[in-house]
Amino acid sequence: TQADMTNFELGRVFSLIIIPFRSFQLLISEEQQKACLHTVHRHLSEEGYFIINVFKPYAQLDKSWIQPEVLDWETVDPITSNKVRRTHVRREIDLENQIIYPELIYYVTDQDGIEEKIVEPLALKYYYEEQIRNLLQSNGFKIVEEMGYYDRRQISEGPELIFICKKE
Structure with missing residues (x-):
């Protein structure tokens, strides 16, 4: 099943919303990214958690x-x-x-x-660590934990950027 992750209304809020396995990177325009984050924010309960994952570029890409x-x-x-x-x-x-x-x-x-x-x-849109961090924070999220991989290693030591967020 496919759906648009940038604009939908489910009529309720959730205590956990995840965008795993780099799927957020399919949103290549800033408009799409902000719309998705706005939709997530709208559907996240006040005490809920939002988890997002993007890959970390291994170097300055060229x-x-x-x-x-x-x-x-x-x-x-x-x-x-x-x-x-x-x-x-x-x-x-x-x-x-x-x-x-x-x-x-x-x-x-x-x-x-x-x-x-x-x-x-x-x-796929790629982000450097500060870019995705700023995007989340400027769209109403506070980062409460960050990891470099699913085994919870430090963000500086892994190939992924995984952020656990709450509403600001």
Whole structure:
């Protein structure tokens, strides 16, 4: 199921709202980001928690981010016995707007050797730590905890930016 995370009304508030696994980064315009955070704020109870995750750029990104197709993993589907291989390509980077354009590519080979290629093009906004911190704070959130990965390591030591927030 797909829905618009920037503008919806559920008619109630929640004690926990999460935007996990980098999905916030699919909102590439500032208008979309602010609308989403406003919608979250509206649906969050006064004592509730909002948890958001974005990846941390490994360095100052530049055109060297672009790269040809690379294998991520291979597996055999235990139900269908199909071979599944996922690769990715780093197609383009927009340095001015901080948007990367990777593609996830799935190769599915059935038992007869027929291969299907499924391409999932993405556009992802990337944030440096202070940028996402400022975005959250300027949209009514107070950061109460931060982590660098799901194992709760320090934010300076992990590949992710995970913020636990409350309403300001």
